[in-house]
Amino acid sequence: DARVTQTPRHKVTEMGQEVTMRCQPILGHNTVFWYRQTMMQGLELLAYFRNRAPLDDSGMPKDRFSAEMPDATLATLKIQPSEPRDSAVYFCASGSGGAGGYTFGSGTRLTVV
C-alpha cells in the first residue's frame, strides 16, 4: 500500500532550537496538509498545498512557523525558534480528494523542553 512518510518520528529539542519536519506524500496526490494534534485543541490545520502551491496557512503562527513544498516529493514544516507550547504530534496528509480521500502519515511527535 502507498503511504505518506514522515520524518523524524520523534523529536526532543530545547526551547529556541530550530525544528524541521519532513513529509513525502504519496506519488500522484495533488493536495498536502500539515495538521497539529494536541489533547487540548484536537486536530488543527496548519497549512495545505495544492499542486505544490500554498493555499491556506492561516492556522499557522507566522512568526515562527513556515511550510514549504520544494518539490512534489517533499513537504517541510519548520519551527524557528521552538517553544514548549509547540509540543504536539504533527501529521502530514496527502490526497486528491474524491473517492480516494486523504491518507495520513505516522506523525512526528515533537517535545520542546
Add this chain to the structure above:
Amino acid sequence: ELKVEQNPLFLSMQEGKNYTIYCNYSTTSDRLYWYRQDPGKSLESLFVLLSNGAVKQEGRLMASLDTKARLSTLHITAAVHDLSATYFCAVDKPNAGGTSYGKLTFGQGTILTVHP
C-alpha cells in the same frame, strides 16, 4: 468559519450493543470523511462520503451523509472490543465557487470504549 461538532465525545458501550455517533457541521458541503485513531497511532481512513444520501458499510460500521441536515452518522452494530478507538469526522469545505475542495476541518473526536 466551518464548525464540526461530534456527539457524544465519550462513549462507553457494552459488547453486542448498537450505538450511533453524530457529526454536525455548520456550512454547506457534500464531502465528509470518517477516520479511526488508535492510541499513539495515525489516522486511518474508514469512509468517504461524497454526496447527499451516501451510505457506506464496512463490517460492523455504517456511515451516512445528509447534506441538507448537515449531518453524518456513524452507526455501530453489535460492538466488539476491537472497535475501541477514537473516531473523527472531517468535513471537506469547498472554495467560494464550489469548484475546489481539500480543506478538511475535523470534529473533536469521539472516544469509544467497548467493554464486556
